[in-house]
Amino acid sequence: MHMQSPPVNSLSLDFLTELCISLEKLEMDKGCRGLIITSVLSNQPKVFSAGLDILEMYGKSPEHCGEFWKVVQEMWLKFYGSNMGSSPAGGCLLSLTCDYRIMADNPRYTIGLNETQLGIVAPFWFKETMVNTVGHRNTEVALQLGLLYKPAEALKIGLVDQLVPEDQVFTVASQTMTKWLTIPGNVSVITTKSTLNLLFSFQLWCFNLV
Numbered sequence: 001m002h003m004q005s006p007p008v009n010s011l012s013l014d015f016l017t018e019l020c021i022s023l024e025k026l027e028m029d030k031g032c033r034g035l036i037i038t039s040v041l042s043n044q045p046k047v048f049s050a051g052l053d054i055l056e057m058y059g060k061s062p063e064h065c066g067e068f069w070k071v072v073q074e075m076w077l078k079f080y081g082s083n084m085g086s087s088p089a090g091g092c093l094l095s096l097t098c099d100y101r102i103m104a105d106n107p108r109y110t111i112g113l114n115e116t117q118l119g120i121v122a123p124f125w126f127k128e129t130m131v132n133t134v135g136h137r138n139t140e141v142a143l144q145l146g147l148l149y150k151p152a153e154a155l156k157i158g159l160v161d162q163l164v165p166e167d168q169v170f171t172v173a174s175q176t177m178t179k180w181l182t183i184p185g186n187v188s189v190i191t192t193k194s195t196l197n198l199l200f201s202f203q204l205w206c207f208n209l210v
């Protein structure tokens, strides 16, 4: 799936709605077993996603905000696999929801949950998704300081799984997907994934988010 919503793939209500509809269609397609998501914006260096569209969170009606927040949660519940450039805040969440993250090795790109730098708070389910990926201590430091990591730093703490030269991102993503798809049967993979997320799912249920 190629994201192309200039200038920076910010996650607006319209963009997220379209994304969720596309994901739902893919979920129902029995022939689809994996998804690589990437940005095809023409800007250089490339942005994966600038995160939630800031304009959606300012001066809008309560109904609009409700609708926006709901679709943000839907997006988070659905994702699979990705490759990317810059991914601040919601863009980082988009990546964290994936099974494997491949980042272009360009020090101009950054990834992280930088909410505190913006004077806002990363919701607990952003935080938990980060803890599940990089552990509690790394998350504590990252979130309190609102850190945006360069590729090498992100790899070091496990925020991304692999760095590759910029022109090879999609090729390597395709090779990685091929490897993951050698695991037989959807059921065992889905069950394993659900088991890994069991505690988190329970927390979400307690907070009435699913």
Ligand SMILES: CCCCC/C=C\CCCC/C=C/C(=O)SCCNC(=O)CCNC(=O)[C@H](O)C(C)(C)COP(=O)(O)OP(=O)(O)OC[C@H]1O[C@@H](n2cnc3c(N)ncnc32)[C@H](O)[C@@H]1OP(=O)(O)O
Residues within 6 Å of the ligand: 007, 008, 010, 011, 043, 047, 049, 050, 051, 052, 053, 054, 055, 056, 057, 064, 065, 066, 068, 069, 086, 088, 089, 090, 091, 114, 115, 118, 120, 121, 122, 123
């Ligand atoms: C519904 C109510 C809910 C209330 C809940 C309240 C709080 C909960 C918090 C939820 C957690 C928040 C998560 C988020 O995702 S907040 C968004 C965080 N995003 C960022 O901090 C990214 C900011 N952007 C950048 O760092 C850079 O733009 C960049 C992505 C690295 C790209 O840099 P560059 O290529 O140099 O482009 P420009 O900076 O020049 O930007 C180009 C134009 O794009 C506009 N832009 C950028 N980011 C956003 C964005 N997130 N939303 C909307 N628009 C964005 C930027 O203004 C430029 O526009 P212009 O050309 O018209 O000036």
